[in-house]
Amino acid sequence: MDQPHNPLFPEWHAPAHWQAVDFISDVHxxxxxxxxxxxxxxxxxxxxxxxxxxxxxxxxxxxxxxxDDVLQAAGPHSLQAEEDHRFWRDCAAALRTYSQHTPVFFMHGNRDFLLGAQALSLCGMQALVDPTVLVFLGQRWLLSHGDALCLDDTDYMRFRAMVRQTAWQRDFLARPLDERETTARELRQQSQARKAHTAGDPTLWADVDGPAARTWLERSGCTTLIHGHTHRPAHHDVGGGLQRVVLSDWDLNAQPPRAEVLRLDAKGLHREPLFC
Incomplete structure (x- = not known):
């Protein structure tokens, strides 16, 4: 099994007056x-x-x-595209309003890795590198989306390596918006077809590689990795006193519905369900 790339671990030092940080991911x-x-x-x-x-x-x-041009897209577009564009603008407006009182930090995932500086600004978000070390409450916490550590998903890892290249992103973003949206729909359909083979059960999907996660933690000087991507909210022991804490995905149409925030404060990490 190949090890993941040896990343840099930039540090994000929380202001001294902060008492709590909320984490979410995979809201989709x-x-x-x-x-x-x-x-x-x-x-x-x-x-x-x-x-x-x-x-x-x-x-x-x-x-x-x-x-990012989906936030300023002008017609003519299909009715579906117009609905999607209005939705993205509503999302950006909600985030921008929230960020006027509470800072919002964003790390790219495997679905929104093309979100750029213009959208970050319009949403009022500040970018985080994946992975990043959060220095908070006298401890070091390693933050990641988590997909870079799913080493057993070899098809995805090859795809990820391709689409994270600057040249590939430049060429893709140069295409007409309608063409990009068609490509995205086709990729989503392929993804849904693959999930259908596992009945949508995330426990059957490739998970974060434990030894790789431990290597990241040891190299970064952290004891806890906080990540999303796998849709398996839990605390996992990776050995040597190290752990990874997985965020919940959000799906209010699931049975039971899922929507959860992970809060870090002086009492530690605790989960807050938003729908019961």
Whole structure:
């Protein structure tokens, strides 16, 4: 089994007055799932007393992202495309309003890796490199989306290596928006077909490689890796006193519905279900 690339571990030092940070990932916002969008928007509208000092989004906030121009797209487009574009603008507006009072940090996932500087600005978000070490409460916490550590998913790892190249992204973003959206729909259909073979059960999907996660933790000087991507919310012991903590995905159409925030404060890490 190949080891993942040896990453740099940039450090993000939380301000001394911060008392809590919230983490979410894999919300997969899309116009076709307004139930999840409504719960996410309600989370953003919570009163100040219920908010952490910062919100950290560890990838896949959006189900798909084909370029920042979706936020300013002008016709003519199909009715479906127009609906999607209005939805992305509503998402950006909700984030921008939230970020006026609470800083929002964003790390790219495997679905929204094309989200660029323009969209970050319009959403009021600040970018985080994957992986990043958060220095907070006297400890070091390693943050990642998690997909770079799913080494057994060899087809995806090859795809990831290709689409993260600057040249590939430049060429893709140079295509007409309608063409990019068609390509994204085709890729989603392929992904859904693959999931159908496992009945949508994430426990049958490739998981984060334990030894690789331990290597990252040892090299970064952290004891806990916080990540998403796998849709397997749990605490996993990776040996040597090290652990990885997996964020929940959000799906309000599932049975039972899923939507969860992970909060880090002086009491440690604790999960907050948003839908019961």
């Amino acid at each position: 916002l899309q116009a076709a799932d307004l139930a999840t969008f409504d719960v996410w928007r309600q989370f953003l509208q919570r009163p100040a007393a219920q908010r952490a000092d910062a919100l950290c989004i560890l990838g896949d906030l959006f189900e798909v992202w084909v370029g």
